[in-house]
Amino acid sequence: MTIHPAWLPPSTFHFLTGKRFLIDSDHPLAGTVREELLRAGCGPAAPGTSADLTFTVVPSTTLSSPSIGVGDGDGFTLTGSGVEADGPRGLIYGLFELARGGLPGRYEPAFTRRMIDHWDNVDVHPVMGQVERGYSGGSIFWKDGVFLGSSPDGLKRIRTYARLLAAAGINAVTVNNVNVHRTEARLLTDRRGEVAVIADQFRRYGIVTHLSVNFAAPVILGDLPTADPLDPRVQQWWAATSAQLVSDIADFGGYLVKADSEGQPGPFTYGRSHAEGANMLAAALTSRLVPSLGALRTPGPVVHWRAFVYDHRQDWRDRTTDRARAAYDHFAPLDGLFADNVIVQVKHGPIDFQPREPLSPVLTAMPRTRLAVELQATQEYTGQQRHVCYLAPMWSEVLAQVDGEMATVANTGDDIYWTGHPLAQANLYAAGRLAWNPDPIAVLDEWIDLTFPRAPSRLRSILHELMDTSLLTYEQYTAPLGVGFMVRPGHHYGPDVDGYEYTPWGTYHFADRDGVGVDRTSATGTAFAAQYPHTWYESPATCPDELLLFFHHVPYTHVLHSGTTVIQHIYDTHFEGATRVESMRDLWRSAAALVDPDLHARVAARLDEQVRSATEWRDQINAYFHRKSGIPDAHGRRIH
Ligand code: GCU
CATH class of the missing domain: 3.90.1330.10 (Alpha-glucuronidase, C-terminal domain)
Structure with a gap:
């Protein structure tokens, strides 16, 4: 059976067929736009003739290297006769907006980084399987310890996925699980070539690749007796390891870290704070790139440091310890102490992705810290993609109250519908699109239009009836x-x-x-x-x-x-x-x-x-x- 095209069926760009285009940029992403147009049956306008569609990048923000900082140039203007992009990535988003029938006007995302976090393992975990909390089959990156990107089919699937994510407005992906087990720790070192291959595919669609790392990697990988962030040998290990990664993947996005949480190692083991732990990694990531701390503001690799830290060995008799309090108690006092390229990543609710929680108070308690709000598309607590549960109405309420960055735990796998439940595709689509269009029902309409082209109005109303209030029903x-x-x-x-x-x-x-x-x-x-x-x-x-x-x-x-x-x-x-x-x-x-x-x-x-x-x-x-x-x-x- 062929893989379902989700919101990019073959007819996606048919309305462009026969048009003559001009692309006024030689950036690699302009090459991707060109490929898309050729695939849609468009042809380049002959020199000296006028084009039906023009794609230009506003010169002041044109980047000449393939390395693109997050959020650089994602916005664009539809002019009526084409796309005028702030930067190369805006060309891609402009093209997909044309497919949605976007009207002339200005388009800009409300969140700079719009990230999808995979909880994929390389090896099959004895309890959690190939994908932790995955309800869509296996990983598209690894199967039973083997990298799928080594085969042409595997590579094609990753590229197809990248294209879908770009069409949903996503610009960053973390490829592996936040619980980083022994084999996965090696994605940092001797298996980093696999990350580079994935990054090559994502880069074609303007998506930057990030990696989850184990804080104790210097110990786990066998080199050092300690992972103490203040130990110079540890700092040196991370700096050298990060330099190799950045030299292999020029636009490497950075690290995602779950530390001192549910058994994962972290700085507490050494009596250090989370700021000390995160800042050590942040410095390691930039040491090769910049000589001084002053330069850290430039786009470059970042550390996403998760605030999901609590006591998972609580005595149930103890009524004073409250898991809901934990993230704030640990992190709010650290406001202002994190390096500029550290982003504290906070689950949207104080407990754990329940169908109803208040907004995490951490999200409004750290004005001097870069924050990302973490959402969960994989339906761990919302029916595991066996139940219809359109999550965008809840997410849009959350996003309306925060700014900065967003990261969403992936709901995808090697299932032919990508998401197990075909209607759960809408959650993945919304994970990116809500940053551009905050109305969850309008986003659902977009998804219906694209996924079921020429859907009769009866189908549209059935889908709305099933999905609009499905979370409330759940x-x-x-x-x-x-x-x-x-x-x-x-x-x-x-x-x-x-x-x-x-x-x-x-x-x-x-x-x-x-x-x-x-x-x-x-x-x-x-x-x-x-x-x-x-x-x-x-x-x-x-x-x-x-x-x-x-x-x-x-x-x-x-x-x-x-x-x-x-x-x-x-x-x-x-x-x-x-x-x-x-x-x-x-x-x-x-x-x-x-x-x-x-x-x-x-x-x-x-x-x-x-x-x-x-x-x-x-x-x-x-x-x-x-x-x-x-x-x-x-x-x-x-x-x-
Ligand atoms: C939940 C989930 C775990 C996951 C954790 C996290 O507790 O059940 O599988 O590892 O969240 O977000 O780190």
Whole structure:
């Protein structure tokens, strides 16, 4: 079976066929635009004749080398007769905007770096597999320890992927998992040639390649007895290793680091701070490029240092430790201490990619630090690409509150639809496009237009009905009112209300016979609510209903702003959510004649599973709270 073209079907540029073009740039990215136009059946305008379409780079920002700093020249203007780009990358984005039927005008992304982070392993991990939290088959980069880019087919697939990402407005990719195991650590050293091959493919579409590294690499790779960031031998090791990487990959994007988190090594082992750890790597990356710290502001490799640091060996009896507090407690005091080429990468919520969390307070607490917000397209906690769950509405709310950079954990793999669930392609598309078009429903429309060319309006409305509010539906049948988790430990699919309740992971709901929720107030709880510059979350009177149980432990009879009690809300939303999934399944069945039969069958099968799973969620959650509270459903529906 051939690989699904996602949002770039063969017809993508057909409306350009027969046009004469002129490209006024000899940058390699202009070469890519030229290839695209030739493929679409366009031809170069003969010298001295006028062109139908012109592609120019505004001379002042033209870069002559293939090395492009992030965000340089991504913007462009559609003139009506072509693309006037701020820089070479803008030519590519302009071309894809033409495919979307963009109107004349100015286009600029709201976020400079728009990155996709792969959690791909080189070796198959005994528990996590080839791709950690991957629901789309294997990796497109490695299989069973072997690099796929060595074969022509593998290389072509990486290039096709690069093209899709560029069309979605992505300009950076991290190729491997943040949990860097022994084999993957070698991507820094003797396996760096593989990273260089991937980077060559991505570069053709203006995408810069980054690498996840293990903080203890100097030890793991066998060279040194320590990874202490202040030890000169360690600094020297990283400087020499980074210099080789940068000499092989001239536009190397930099390192992504998960340190002192969930068992990964980090500076704490040596009594050093996260700023000391990150700055050491930042200096190593630039030491070959610039003689002095003063030059660090120029575009060049960066360190993305993750703020996902918490105690994963917590005693569940200890009510004072609060995982939600951890990132802020560790990082806010370090504001201003990070080097200019360090970017602290912060998960959008304080816990871990739950369907509903408040914005992480770290994102507004570090004005003197470069920040990236981290989103998760791979649906670890949102149905694992077996459930329809369009995440863009949540992401766009997050992005409206932050600026700087964005990084999204990939949901792609070697599946023929790229994302397992064909409709999950829309999440990958949105991961880039929301930076250019913040309206999630408009982005979904773009995706429909491109992916289902000439879609009848009936199909369009079915897709909107399935997807627009799919996250709200998912939220309805899973953990209530922002309390989170209640998933099966380990793989995180399906309900297990108490699965994490007595574990060391710090994700508890504290349900008892009287009530449920986590008291995070300053008055009686963990005081996480005080990490915000406002006091809304401190009182149930001002806390939004959908976050009530994230911040408060309340009786089941507590009356929400909506007028319903907490227990009745739990019953109502769980019945309604599961019923909505049944209608989604029926609706999709009615679309059988409107889409490709294989794609239809794939989505139909997953909707069957979604109905099964939503029913299980409904029944377990309702039964659990009915048994705890002893309060019957006001409408007398069946609770098991
Ligand atoms: C979650 C996820 C892990 C991942 C971690 C992270 O906890 O379950 O697989 O490694 O997030 O973001 O580092």
